[in-house]
Amino acid sequence: MKHFYPTYYREFRCIAADCPDSCCQGWDVVIDSETEHFYNSVQGEFGEKLREAIYTDPDGDRVFLLADEKKCPFWGADRLCDIYRELGKEHLCDTCAQFPRITMDYTTFTEHTLALACPEAARLILSADDAYVGFVDTDCESCEEYDADVMRFLLTVRARAAMLLTQPIPLAERFEKLRSFAAEAQRELTGEVVEYEPLSPDVFEKLEFIDESNREWIVLAAKAEPDLSHKEAELTRLGLYWLYRYLLDAIEPYDLISPIRFLIDSVGIVGSMAQKSGDVITAAQTYSKEIEQSYENMEKMRESQTSPNMS
Numbered sequence: 001m002k003h004f005y006p007t008y009y010r011e012f013r014c015i016a017a018d019c020p021d022s023c024c025q026g027w028d029v030v031i032d033s034e035t036e037h038f039y040n041s042v043q044g045e046f047g048e049k050l051r052e053a054i055y056t057d058p059d060g061d062r063v064f065l066l067a068d069e070k071k072c073p074f075w076g077a078d079r080l081c082d083i084y085r086e087l088g089k090e091h092l093c094d095t096c097a098q099f100p101r102i103t104m105d106y107t108t109f110t111e112h113t114l115a116l117a118c119p120e121a122a123r124l125i126l127s128a129d130d131a132y133v134g135f136v137d138t139d140c141e142s143c144e145e146y147d148a149d150v151m152r153f154l155l156t157v158r159a160r161a162a163m164l165l166t167q168p169i170p171l172a173e174r175f176e177k178l179r180s181f182a183a184e185a186q187r188e189l190t191g192e193v194v195e196y197e198p199l200s201p202d203v204f205e206k207l208e209f210i211d212e213s214n215r216e217w218i219v220l221a222a223k224a225e226p227d228l229s230h231k232e233a234e235l236t237r238l239g240l241y242w243l244y245r246y247l248l249d250a251i252e253p254y255d256l257i258s259p260i261r262f263l264i265d266s267v268g269i270v271g272s273m274a275q276k277s278g279d280v281i282t283a284a285q286t287y288s289k290e291i292e293q294s295y296e297n298m299e300k301m302r303e304s305q306t307s308p309n310m311s
């Protein structure tokens with residue numbers, strides 16, 4: 001099995017107490033059964049605290065009961081993790097030990113990336129040039145899980161889309177080319193003619209937000225004309241990140257318009273958010289934490305888009 005890593009992957013180090021946000025606030029922490037089994041054996045006051053903090057959520061997952069302001073109950077006043085401090089790094093649950101590392105297993109090869117929702121990962125992702133050099137672009141072996149010819153086609157589409165995204169012309173023009181290219185590629189893949197529809201900004205009004213103060217920032221940016229005119233280098237890296245994160249998902253529904261549309265619309269929204277905040281990294285990290293990392297929000301966006309309009 002071949003593994004592919006973007007250049008920024010191995011540079012990542014959690015900055016813990018120096019993190020301007022934190023993965024210890026806003027999200028449920030799902031505890032894997034092996035870790036819970038260990039926590040059940042921890043003696044003393046800390047063991048009691050661990051056991052009291054775990055409950056079963058409506059999805060049947062075992063999670064930590066969040067404290068005020070949706071904080072993990074083990075996130076100390078010094079912004080460091082009490083479990084790490086008391087029991088050691090090896091006894092973090094899988095959720096905490098892995099974040100922000102993401103593994104995308106395509107059966108015959110695996111790609112790795114970082115979650116943009118982590119501020120330090122976002123800084124690395126949006127600072128790195130040539131981050132995906134060496135990623136597989138046309139080759140892949142046969143397997144039972146999917147049609148290898150289609151995967152090869154998608155890999156070629158991704159490589160070509162990456163070239164389009166990095167041409168030395170304004171980003172708005174590159175996105176125009178990318179839209180046409182995606183429609184052509186979809187026609188080649190399924191024979192269907194695609195009517196390219198941008199995401200309706202109204203859907204953002206219906207999404208859930210971890211931090212309500214981000215709602216207005218994101219909704220207003222979604223309703224504004226996409227602003228791609230400044231910070232083009234960072235916005236290009238953001239587009240590439242989402243291209244490599246999602247395009248191969250098209251292997252399942254044979255729909256490569258949706259990941260391209262998410263990429264184009266989301267880069268435009270982050271560009272508009274950044275025009276207000278002046279900082280693409282913070283805008284992208286916030287958008288990712290509120291939208292991309294929320295299964296429910298991504299589902300609502302997918303439903304609002306349905307599949308590409310095809311005839």
Ligand code: SF4
Nearest residue numbers: 014015019023118120
């Ligand atoms: S969000 Fe990233 S940098 Fe911040 S505490 Fe979590 S892993 Fe560390």
